[in-house]
Amino acid sequence: MRWQGGRKGGNIEDRRGMGPGKVAGGGIGILVIALIGYFVFGMEPEDVAKMISEQPASSAPQQGVEGTPADEAGQFVDIVGANINDVWSQAVRGYTEPKVVLYEQGTTTGCGFGQAAMGPFYCPADQTVYLDLGFWQDMQTQLGASGADFAKAYVIAHEFGHHVQKLTGASDKVRQAQQAARSQEEANSWSIALELQADCYAGVWAAHASEVSGGAVALEPGDIEEGLRTAQAIGDDMIQKRMTGKVSPEGFTHGTAEQRVKWLNTGLRTGDPTACDTFNQ
Numbered sequence: 001m002r003w004q005g006g007r008k009g010g011n012i013e014d015r016r017g018m019g020p021g022k023v024a025g026g027g028i029g030i031l032v033i034a035l036i037g038y039f040v041f042g043m044e045p046e047d048v049a050k051m052i053s054e055q056p057a058s059s060a061p062q063q064g065v066e067g068t069p070a071d072e073a074g075q076f077v078d079i080v081g082a083n084i085n086d087v088w089s090q091a092v093r094g095y096t097e098p099k100v101v102l103y104e105q106g107t108t109t110g111c112g113f114g115q116a117a118m119g120p121f122y123c124p125a126d127q128t129v130y131l132d133l134g135f136w137q138d139m140q141t142q143l144g145a146s147g148a149d150f151a152k153a154y155v156i157a158h159e160f161g162h163h164v165q166k167l168t169g170a171s172d173k174v175r176q177a178q179q180a181a182r183s184q185e186e187a188n189s190w191s192i193a194l195e196l197q198a199d200c201y202a203g204v205w206a207a208h209a210s211e212v213s214g215g216a217v218a219l220e221p222g223d224i225e226e227g228l229r230t231a232q233a234i235g236d237d238m239i240q241k242r243m244t245g246k247v248s249p250e251g252f253t254h255g256t257a258e259q260r261v262k263w264l265n266t267g268l269r270t271g272d273p274t275a276c277d278t279f280n281q
Helices: 027-041 045-053 072-091 135-141 149-168 170-180 184-211 223-233 236-244 257-270
Strands: 012-014 099-102 106-109 112-115 121-123 128-131
Touching (some): 012 072, 072 184, 106 128, 135 149, 149 170, 184 257
């Protein structure tokens, strides 16, 4: 994936090196449970918000350094994020950019106290994407995903997709539908549709990445395959099998490997947000 030389957005708050503040008791056991909870059972953004809000937090919000980070990993997030914003600014009327916070271990958020074990997440309360960049390594070693740049960008674009859903009202409608659901299976089906739409939106971004930001950000040969490989690796069934040795469909909340590949590919192939209607499939 070509990205160096792309437009820098500067809408990054870098809290790395600040320390996690007051982390919940229980040590590594809590982190392992949270990791399994995120990857095996899956959570949509509001579920992440609920879980992390139950953890103790320092009373004062953290404030990091704002702007474009100096390191390559931080610049990658900033440039890719700026490109994603450029694409969605053209596709969604009244689009507003989310903030991006880089952190390590844990940090305060508008949804409570966030921990790296949750994986990347979007907090709708403060319209911010939270990233602990150590997740890139975890994605490879624990989930068998690709470590290629586009695989990383896909994860970022998925979280930005949740921001688009917040702006369009899709996430609020899903929450209302879940509250009215007559079973956990029905509630989970809404979560799956929301997550698959965010995958599709990530594909829509990638389809148009080279058309904005002066063409400096663009997919290269092999990138699509790496992205689809990652989508397959983070399917609910694949993650459950890797972490527990068995597959329990009743616990699916993000979609199977086949579904995630299908919807990322739909976005890549069509480049059309209206093709991402996962709620009527």
